[in-house]
Amino acid sequence: MDQVKIGKFIAECRKEKGFTQAALAEKLGITDRAVSKWENGKSLPDASIMLELCKLLEIDVNELLTGEHVTMENYKNKAEANLLEMSAKVEQKDKLLLKVEKIMIAVAIPFYAAMIIIGAYVCKGGNIPLGIALIVMAVALVAVLACIGLRIEHDAGYYECPNCGERYVPTMKAVVMAPHMGTSRKMVCPYCGKKGYHKKVISKNKGEN
Ligand SMILES: [Zn+2]
Missing domain, CATH: 1.10.260.40 (lambda repressor-like DNA-binding domains)
Incomplete structure (x- = not known):
């Protein structure tokens, strides 16, 4: 003050x-x-x-x-400015989450492959229980990371329908079940009902990323 x-x-x-x-x-x-x-x-x-x-x-x-007269117009402007600031913060957080997911995948894939290969060698070398344990651990690790990744992809931002252009947050089930290409997922649009590859976007506002 x-x-x-x-x-x-x-x-x-x-x-x-x-x-x-x-x-x-x-x-x-x-x-x-x-x-x-x-x-x-x-x-x-x-x-x-x-x-x-x-x-x-x-x-x-x-x-x-x-320390000043606050008009109704000002009240509205101040409220809008606060809202914009808040949604910008959410978008920043979402971008960061998606980046974390990409890094996670980039690190996990070679790690996964290495554990499988080492597991296979260990099996071949005669220590079958240890080899199988390594492979099971690798699969479990990837399953956990996939769950975290799906959660992030569902929570961060929106999906855009290529047909009607609407942006929406799908159900977790729709995200899990959908085939994907990169961060685009094949889902049914809740607005127009058409099936297609829906692009991941950060902002709710059309025309932005
Ligand atoms: Zn649509």
Whole structure:
């Protein structure tokens, strides 16, 4: 909170109402020294008289604490700005998740292949239980990573229908069951009902990625 801005705003509102510092102080049952301190940005009105002060100046507490008149238009703009900021944060997080997934796959595939090959050699060398254990572990590891990957692909962003262009979040089941090419999945569009390869997109807004 900007105490100086709030002080200036109090002074401005007081003058608009035609009060002197002394008159305002008297109405609030405080000293005019206190009013002067607010207006110079040296202190904030006590919470106990804030409401009374706002009533006298015909402003709301939000305006008092912001240090300016907040119009309905401003309320809307501020709310929209906050929403945009929030969705930008979600998109950033989703992009990061998809990147993590790609790295995970890139690391897992050679690791998986290596474990299978080593397992096969160990089997061939005679230690069949150890060889089989290695292969089972490799398969289990890939299954776990596939689950995590599917979860990320479902949760992050949206899928876009190439037919009608709508963007949506499919059910987890649809994602699991769908054949895929890269991050595109063959699914049925919940809007137009057509089946096709639906592209992974981060933003809900059409025309963006
Ligand atoms: Zn569609």
